[in-house]
Amino acid sequence: MNNIDEIIRIASRGDGVTADGRHVPFAAPGDSLNPGGGLIHGPHHIDPPCPHFQLCGGCQLQHLDEEVLKTFVQDRIVHALSAQDLALPEFMPVHISPPHSRRRVAVRSAWAGKQFQLGFSSEKSHRIVDLKQCDIMARELFAVLEPLRAFLAPRIGPKRNVEIKLALVDQGVDVLIEQWSPEGLETHEALTDFATANNLARLSTDDGYGPTTYWEPEPATVTLGGIAVAYPPYGFLQATLDGEQALSLAVQAIVGEAKLVADLFSGLGTFAFAVVQGRKVFAAEAERAALLSMKAAASKAGLSLFAEHRDLFRRPLTTAELNRFGAVILDPPRAGAREQVAELAKSDVSKIAYVSCNPSSFARDAKTLISGGFRLQRIWPVGQFRWSTHVELAGEFTRQ
Incomplete structure (x- = not known):
């Protein structure tokens, strides 16, 4: 051959x-x-554990062993950096999240004749794969799918589809049903009965005008850096707890001894709370609900964390503002942080911890920082989305 x-x-x-x-x-x-x-x-080449593999769009790589999965995650980053003609830094060991660790997922509904289905879309298709098994979801989330089928099927007409967003919070499973507005006293009572029977942390619906909560016996929270933070319905979280911990440890290592730190695109404060002990942190975030949750939690805990509602795409921190900080944490969306990075490249900041969910936009922004006098020293590759082609990382930049 x-x-x-x-x-x-x-x-x-x-x-x-x-x-x-x-x-x-x-x-x-x-x-x-x-x-x-x-x-x-x-x-x-291994036997895929899930019978839906090759149909379900949630996984593309279940046929690969652990060694190849780790190589794939690192190679994605290497290829992105090479495409920008950047020298490769030191790579730290690749972290891959284990099966049944995803704590935040969204599934869709569809009708197949008289059968009400819940699952992920097929690869490059709108067809729904009705999940009978899922090896990526936390077991607590998957356990809710069958009761949801039974609850929604008689209440969702055959011409209507909904999206169900699930998250694992401190109190249990948080459920948000979108594109549906429950009507009538019987349906409202049934929602409460369903939430009680399934020990949900919270049950909300959203028909396009924002979430309405029907069940929340105690405030839903997520613990970040040891601090309980109020969790908005399906707010952003790192996909797995172990992935969050791997990225947080990388950020802590990069920030080092810096006493004044900026956390940009801070979300609920995942990295701000990870580094705030013993220092002052400024956090900027455009999503108001996340910002308010972070501010309230920091205030209650008596932490030196100061937050500002700020759209960093339209109004990035200026060079003069950045020069106050010893270290900056960046965790932008997939598009990267082109506008903010342009200001950072001109600043006197000595350390940058750049957390990215897109190696390509990270490499583009890295080129800008390196052109401005920074050095890309280390990368921590993280595969939170096990068996998928989605790759995350934390990169360490130091001013030369």
Whole structure:
């Protein structure tokens, strides 16, 4: 068999790639193509644990062993940096979240004849895969799906589909049902009965005008850096608790001894609360509910955390504002932080901890920082979205 028929790497969207550049779906490094075009499995090809694999869009890489998963996560970052002609930094060990660890997911409904389905969309399709098993969700979240099917099916007409957003909070499972407005006393009472029977932390609906909560026996919170923070319905969280811890430890290592720190795109304060002990932190966030939760929690705990409602895309911190800080934490959305990074590149800040969920926008912003006199020293690769092509990281920049 020719060497050109061997799979040598995994492409960014999950296909295996042969030595001569052919893309082969669901192949692993070490697999080979036989003369008829079939796949001969190699040592890194494993049996996928989930029967929905290849149909469900939640996972693309369940056929890869742990070694290849880690290599894939790091290679995604390496390729993004290389595309910007950047020198590679030191890479810290890759962290991969274990099965059944995802604590925040969204599923959709659909009708197949008379069957009410709940699940993820198929790859590149609007078709819903009705989940009978899920090896990425926290078990507490998956356990709610079957009761939700039974509850919603008689109340959702065949022409209506809903989206259900689930999150695991300190008090249990938080459920938000979108694109549905419950009507009538019987339905409202049924919502309460359903929440009680399933020990939900909170049950809310949103018909397009914002969440309405029907059940919340005690305020829903998430613990960040040891601080209980009020959690807005389906607010942003790092996808897994272990992933959050891996990124937080990286941020703490980068910030070091800096006494005055800025946390930009701070969200609920995941990284602000991780570093605030023994120092002062300024946090900026555009999402008002998250900002208010962070401010209230910091005030209650007596922490030196000062927060500002600020859209950093339209109004980034200026160079003069940034020069007050010894270290800056960035955790922008997938688009990156082009406007804020341009100001940072001109600043006197000595350390930047850049947390990213998109290696490509990270590499683009890294090039700007390096051109401004920073050095990319270390990267912590994190695969929170196990078996998917989604990659996260924390990067350490120091001014030379």
